[in-house]
Amino acid sequence: MITRLLLFSLILVVSATLYGQDKGVLEGSILDSIGDPVEFASVALQGTQLGTTTEPDGSYRLEVPAGRSYTVIISCVGYRTKQFAVRLEAGESRQQNLTLLRDVRSIREVSVSARQERGSTFQRIDVEDLNYMPTATGRVETIIKSQAGVSSSNELSSQYSVRGGNFDENLVYVNDVEIYRPFLVRSAQQEGLSFVNSDLVSSIKFSAGGYDARYGDRMSSALDISYKRPQEFAGSASISLLGASAHVEGASKTKRFTYLAGYRYKTTQYLLNTLETSGDYKPQFSDLQTQLSYQLTRKMELSFLGNYSSSKYQFIPQSRNTQFGTKDIPLNLRIYYDGQEVDRFDTYMGALSFHWRPVSGLSLKLIGSAFRTSEEETFDIVGQYWINELDNTIDSESYGDSILNIGVGTEQVHARNYLDAYVISASHLGSFRSDNRHLQWGLSYQFQEFFDRISEWELIDSTGYVIPYNGEELELTKSVKSDNRLSYDQFTAFVQHTREINGKNADYFFTAGIRGGIWNFNQTTMFSPRATISTQPGWKHDMTFHISAGYYYQPPFYKEMRMPDGEINKQIEPQRSIHLLLGGDYIFNLWDRPFKLTGEVYHKWLSNLIPYKIENVRVSYAGENISEGYARGIDFKLNGEFVPGAESWFTLSFLQTREDLAGDDIQVWNGTEYVREEAGEFPRPTDQLFTVGVYFQDYFPNHPGYKVHLNAFYGSGLPLSSPVEDQYYTQLRMRPYRRVDIGFSKVIKRETDIWGERNPLRFFESIWISAEIFNLLDINNEASYLWIRTISDQEGVPGMFGIPNYLTGRRFNIKLSISF
Numbered sequence: 001m002i003t004r005l006l007l008f009s010l011i012l013v014v015s016a017t018l019y020g021q022d023k024g025v026l027e028g029s030i031l032d033s034i035g036d037p038v039e040f041a042s043v044a045l046q047g048t049q050l051g052t053t054t055e056p057d058g059s060y061r062l063e064v065p066a067g068r069s070y071t072v073i074i075s076c077v078g079y080r081t082k083q084f085a086v087r088l089e090a091g092e093s094r095q096q097n098l099t100l101l102r103d104v105r106s107i108r109e110v111s112v113s114a115r116q117e118r119g120s121t122f123q124r125i126d127v128e129d130l131n132y133m134p135t136a137t138g139r140v141e142t143i144i145k146s147q148a149g150v151s152s153s154n155e156l157s158s159q160y161s162v163r164g165g166n167f168d169e170n171l172v173y174v175n176d177v178e179i180y181r182p183f184l185v186r187s188a189q190q191e192g193l194s195f196v197n198s199d200l201v202s203s204i205k206f207s208a209g210g211y212d213a214r215y216g217d218r219m220s221s222a223l224d225i226s227y228k229r230p231q232e233f234a235g236s237a238s239i240s241l242l243g244a245s246a247h248v249e250g251a252s253k254t255k256r257f258t259y260l261a262g263y264r265y266k267t268t269q270y271l272l273n274t275l276e277t278s279g280d281y282k283p284q285f286s287d288l289q290t291q292l293s294y295q296l297t298r299k300m301e302l303s304f305l306g307n308y309s310s311s312k313y314q315f316i317p318q319s320r321n322t323q324f325g326t327k328d329i330p331l332n333l334r335i336y337y338d339g340q341e342v343d344r345f346d347t348y349m350g351a352l353s354f355h356w357r358p359v360s361g362l363s364l365k366l367i368g369s370a371f372r373t374s375e376e377e378t379f380d381i382v383g384q385y386w387i388n389e390l391d392n393t394i395d396s397e398s399y400g401d402s403i404l405n406i407g408v409g410t411e412q413v414h415a416r417n418y419l420d421a422y423v424i425s426a427s428h429l430g431s432f433r434s435d436n437r438h439l440q441w442g443l444s445y446q447f448q449e450f451f452d453r454i455s456e457w458e459l460i461d462s463t464g465y466v467i468p469y470n471g472e473e474l475e476l477t478k479s480v481k482s483d484n485r486l487s488y489d490q491f492t493a494f495v496q497h498t499r500e501i502n503g504k505n506a507d508y509f510f511t512a513g514i515r516g517g518i519w520n521f522n523q524t525t526m527f528s529p530r531a532t533i534s535t536q537p538g539w540k541h542d543m544t545f546h547i548s549a550g551y552y553y554q555p556p557f558y559k560e561m562r563m564p565d566g567e568i569n570k571q572i573e574p575q576r577s578i579h580l581l582l583g584g585d586y587i588f589n590l591w592d593r594p595f596k597l598t599g600e601v602y603h604k605w606l607s608n609l610i611p612y613k614i615e616n617v618r619v620s621y622a623g624e625n626i627s628e629g630y631a632r633g634i635d636f637k638l639n640g641e642f643v644p645g646a647e648s649w650f651t652l653s654f655l656q657t658r659e660d661l662a663g664d665d666i667q668v669w670n671g672t673e674y675v676r677e678e679a680g681e682f683p684r685p686t687d688q689l690f691t692v693g694v695y696f697q698d699y700f701p702n703h704p705g706y707k708v709h710l711n712a713f714y715g716s717g718l719p720l721s722s723p724v725e726d727q728y729y730t731q732l733r734m735r736p737y738r739r740v741d742i743g744f745s746k747v748i749k750r751e752t753d754i755w756g757e758r759n760p761l762r763f764f765e766s767i768w769i770s771a772e773i774f775n776l777l778d779i780n781n782e783a784s785y786l787w788i789r790t791i792s793d794q795e796g797v798p799g800m801f802g803i804p805n806y807l808t809g810r811r812f813n814i815k816l817s818i819s820f
Helices: 002-021 104-109 112-118 139-144
Strands: 022-031 044-045 051-053 059-065 069-075 081-088 094-095 098-100 121-127 172-173 201-205 221-226 232-239 245-249 256-264 276-295 300-325 329-354 362-392 402-434 435-464 466-467 480-501 504-521 523-535 542-554 575-589 593-610 612-615 618-621 625-642 646-661 666-671 674-678 680-681 690-698 703-715 737-749 766-774 784-789 799-806 811-819
Touching: 044 059, 051 059, 059 069, 139 201, 139 766, 276 329, 300 799, 329 799, 362 784, 480 625, 625 690
Parallel strands: 022 094, 022 098, 172 221
Antiparallel strands: 022 059, 044 051, 044 069, 069 081, 121 201, 201 221, 232 245, 232 811, 245 256, 256 276, 276 300, 300 329, 329 362, 362 402, 402 435, 435 466, 435 480, 480 504, 504 523, 523 542, 542 575, 575 593, 593 625, 612 618, 625 646, 646 680, 646 690, 666 674, 690 703, 703 737, 737 766, 766 811, 784 799
């Protein structure tokens, strides 16, 4: 009997050993986009009954039959499903950590924080859409421009306008650190890379207005970006006709130390060669970013975010030939140039943060950051110009040729502008979450210092006469000289509370907060209450509604303080805005696929405004609080799977923004003579009455690896700033901005593909190649106007001609991208 029992036990041990040798072990952890563990996520082998679920800390362990290739499916309610290929040998153990992205289509089932986010004015943007969107600028900014209420009429710029605000009214945060950009950039040709590196991004949240008290002192929008928290080694690289990029990420074996680094290089020379001004364009833009994190203990973490950016722009213009005028009076401008422009913008940013989670639900963070920019703008350019009227008689032998010279002259422009700026900040952020409550608070101190030296002048010589002409002495057409140094600091604090109440017939979300501050430039005290109330009725249809209101201050930064003559206005005050928003969303199924419709109507009361003009992307301020105004409109967005498995969206916006400038008057004809009258209300420079945008994705039937991505935008004409320096009133408008970009991509290798051991591409996780056509319809969009003045016309009357500066034409681009 004993012998039989020993023999039976030996057989069991041997069988178990042999069975274990026929399997491998797959283990790891599943986190969400902000690094929190995902509990109860399903980890399963496709086509089998084998699977497991994650533990409360996000960890999992799954035995996989050896010697065969399987597709592992990771899924969880409220998150996008993820899959990858695996092949294990007998006894092999592999670590596989993954990050799941939230799925807005399952919003009803997800966590309390996600439900509260849906009830706020923020929308979460899927980072997966960044990879394929055709763009000539930053991918994050391009996807922001495609949102409702956002517009941009310059494809060379990453800047955008939100609901009637200008570029300087938008907040950008990366990992809770406020981001700044160079100040002297006057044209999109000079503009380099935006701060946000899309290769490093894990989540994007965007609000077009009515945002919470925790977000700082700007009047238009807030963009909140979080970078990745790597769990294992990975990376990506891409190269195209417009530049290249690469990034790596990883973690130590214990996961206590993580690193994330990215490098980008961009050149727009290929695009700039389509502009009507021919010459030698030499733009070179690059940046290096890194994020390092070290977990001191299970509850404490230290992290560093750093960035260095270099933008160099050299331009040697040669000539320009532009057709303008009307059908009845066609005109031509021809200019021959001498001289060059050389600009350089170097920025440095570093932020060190300490994060402590002493107990469950409590988060305490200390952040110290420093930003420096060193900018040089220098040019000496002489242009000799001729304005001619063209023959528009179709049967004429000289059709299209010059038949009359209207003006001739020489313009010389000179600049030696230098700026050094420093922004140093220290802040504390706290958060406590308990059941259906979320309390947040913060304190911050900021010091700003600027050194600015400006020397600009312009001289116009028209037919032997200098403009302005007085017959006695030489006068410069325009001259600005200044040497400024100023420094000031600012204290701010906020507290806000969010609560969810689950009623019998509806769920309610209340967020109320107060933001206060002292701006020590002129001892201004700011008090900013903000609140949002939202509800999700228990109806058959999945709908939410929200109303939001808030008071917003925008303390002047350096640009707003500087008057047109270069001097600093020591009496300037913060601009103010009151937001009122009413909106909602509706999630529904159409063609058995998910869709989401959102809408929001808003009104903004604007006071203490500093009037400005926009020339290309340069915002020139009056430097005085002399205007009042408003902005109002309505935005719609419909997004969903118009094609199965490919998300697309359509946006539609209506906007009206006006201002009334104190003491502004215009010259009008009263029937007998010209007299001066008060100008009254007029459109602000961002008054784009109607915009519509489309981002559409599709793929070839039965061949999902071949994809098409269409990005189209139409915006009605923007107001045209007056060429008169101290006049802001205008009723002129540029032509509508119309643009279509299209991209075609071929996925060469997917994450689930397993290639043979001899294939050198087996080490890459995915490979795809894209072909893009920018400005598919080759439309001449207007960036700004060049104003040419002449001493007199044929009747001896001084003239001024507005000649459009067109943006880029059609261009073809090819890009290769890999991830590993």
